[in-house]
Amino acid sequence: MFGENMVGAGELNPYENAKKQIDRACEHISVDDGVKTWLKHCEKELCVNFPVKMDDGSVRIFTGYRVQHNTARGPAKGGIRFAPDVNMDEVRALATWMTIKCAVVNIPYGGAKGGVTCDPTLLSDGEKERITRRFTYEIVPIIGPEKDIPAPDIGTDGQIMAWMMDTYSMLKGYDNYGAVTGKPIRVGGSRGRTSATGRGVMFCTREALKKKGINEKGARAVVQGFGNVGSWTAKLLHDNGVKIVGISDISGALYNNEGIDPYDLYEYALKNKMMIKGYPKAEEINEKDLFSLECDVLIPAAKENQITSSNADVIKAPIIVEGANGPTTPEGEKILLEKGVFIVPDILANAGGVTVSYFEWVQNRESLYWKEAEVNEKLEAIMLESFYDCLQYSEEHKVGMRDAAYILAIERIADAIKVRGVFP
Numbered sequence: 001m002f003g004e005n006m007v008g009a010g011e012l013n014p015y016e017n018a019k020k021q022i023d024r025a026c027e028h029i030s031v032d033d034g035v036k037t038w039l040k041h042c043e044k045e046l047c048v049n050f051p052v053k054m055d056d057g058s059v060r061i062f063t064g065y066r067v068q069h070n071t072a073r074g075p076a077k078g079g080i081r082f083a084p085d086v087n088m089d090e091v092r093a094l095a096t097w098m099t100i101k102c103a104v105v106n107i108p109y110g111g112a113k114g115g116v117t118c119d120p121t122l123l124s125d126g127e128k129e130r131i132t133r134r135f136t137y138e139i140v141p142i143i144g145p146e147k148d149i150p151a152p153d154i155g156t157d158g159q160i161m162a163w164m165m166d167t168y169s170m171l172k173g174y175d176n177y178g179a180v181t182g183k184p185i186r187v188g189g190s191r192g193r194t195s196a197t198g199r200g201v202m203f204c205t206r207e208a209l210k211k212k213g214i215n216e217k218g219a220r221a222v223v224q225g226f227g228n229v230g231s232w233t234a235k236l237l238h239d240n241g242v243k244i245v246g247i248s249d250i251s252g253a254l255y256n257n258e259g260i261d262p263y264d265l266y267e268y269a270l271k272n273k274m275m276i277k278g279y280p281k282a283e284e285i286n287e288k289d290l291f292s293l294e295c296d297v298l299i300p301a302a303k304e305n306q307i308t309s310s311n312a313d314v315i316k317a318p319i320i321v322e323g324a325n326g327p328t329t330p331e332g333e334k335i336l337l338e339k340g341v342f343i344v345p346d347i348l349a350n351a352g353g354v355t356v357s358y359f360e361w362v363q364n365r366e367s368l369y370w371k372e373a374e375v376n377e378k379l380e381a382i383m384l385e386s387f388y389d390c391l392q393y394s395e396e397h398k399v400g401m402r403d404a405a406y407i408l409a410i411e412r413i414a415d416a417i418k419v420r421g422v423f424p
Contacts, residue, residue, distance in 0.1 A: 014093035025406030044068040048138040066114035069095035072416040076112030079153025086115035103409035136167040145178035152182040178364035181357035190360035192375035198232025200352020220295040222246035225302035234262035251277035300327035322346035345402035
């Protein structure tokens with residue numbers, strides 16, 4: 001992956017990075033050592049190996065994971081990803097970040113994450129359905145609307161969530177739309193959920209530009225990643241007058257000094273197996289050169305470990321808004337902060353997805369559904385309040401926005417643990 005050259009393996013372990021971030025935040029506040037140690041462990045970890053019949057009649061064994069990090073503030077919440085490199089430490093890290101993220105935006109969830117080690121691009125729809133249903137069967141004992149609510153992530157989508165919900169409902173003997181979120185609207189999904197993560201990134205980018213005194217109209221942005229988060233972020237920023245000068249996906253990177261129309265690029269990708277390579281209205285560049293482009297804001301919206309000690313020094317953007325989970329290693333961040341870069345961390349910037357998942361869960365429980373304008377209005381209110389809460393903590397504690405977000409979140413989680421006590 002981009003950013004991995006000449007970097008030690010320890011720097012790229014996301015779970016170790018998550019624990020380092022907790023330690024760093026706890027240096028600035030008084031937290032019981034037991035609580036700090038608790039937050040550096042996951043409550044429950046499930047690894048399953050299960051058979052699936054493939055289209056050619058053969059049987060393959062797949063490995064899946066579900067991890068619940070902390071449920072002091074409510075049931076666990078987190079996505080399911082289908083990717084070739086899914087592993088336990090990655091899932092542990094993502095579950096940890098979800099706990100922190102939910103506390104940052106102050107919604108009543110703890111963190112969870114899951115995944116299946118597979119390459120969804122090499123699977124037929126039938127194979128993906130059978131993997132999804134069998135994986136759901138394997139983890140049913142620990143999930144459910146009162147325990148742990150899965151959602152889509154890398155390599156999964158609304159259709160996979162519908163299969164998960166249906167499987168859960170069949171096993172329980174009654175329909176339960178609230179078992180997962182991120183579903184299609186016609187089976188209990190929420191309006192505004194598909195664009196929610198990108199919309200939250202857009203809100204944070206807008207406020208970060210204000211903080212730095214940069215006019216949103218005509219500001220220049222570079223977006224790494226053109227999946228759900230990257231494409232929606234690019235489109236919504238474009239709508240607000242931001243010029244997208246650079247963009248990339250798994251197939252390559254593009255640059256146009258005059259700006260790239262993300263709506264036109266998305267239409268091209270739809271006709272090109274969801275890949276942007278070959279887009280005729282922009283110059284193809286090496287992906288390694290993407291981060292060194294002159295711009296006002298850089299938005300890594302692909303995967304973890306993209307900004308590291310090996311490439312942080314080439315970044316020229318004064319603002320970074322993290323659309324992906326864990327895209328910046330602690331070593332890379334140290335370099336950026338020394339350069340004065342304003343970083344809006346993932347646990348704040350991409351929290352729009354889990355926030356609207358929370359809205360979906362609430363709507364499922366009430367069987368009362370909201371209009372999209374209401375969803376977006378409620379999302380904006382939560383994202384802005386959270387942004388300025390973190391900014392206030394950043395200024396009070398004289399730390400970067402990531403440490404500020406961790407301090408805010410850990411205080412809230414520690415308060416919940418203190419009030420609940422320790423069983424027995």
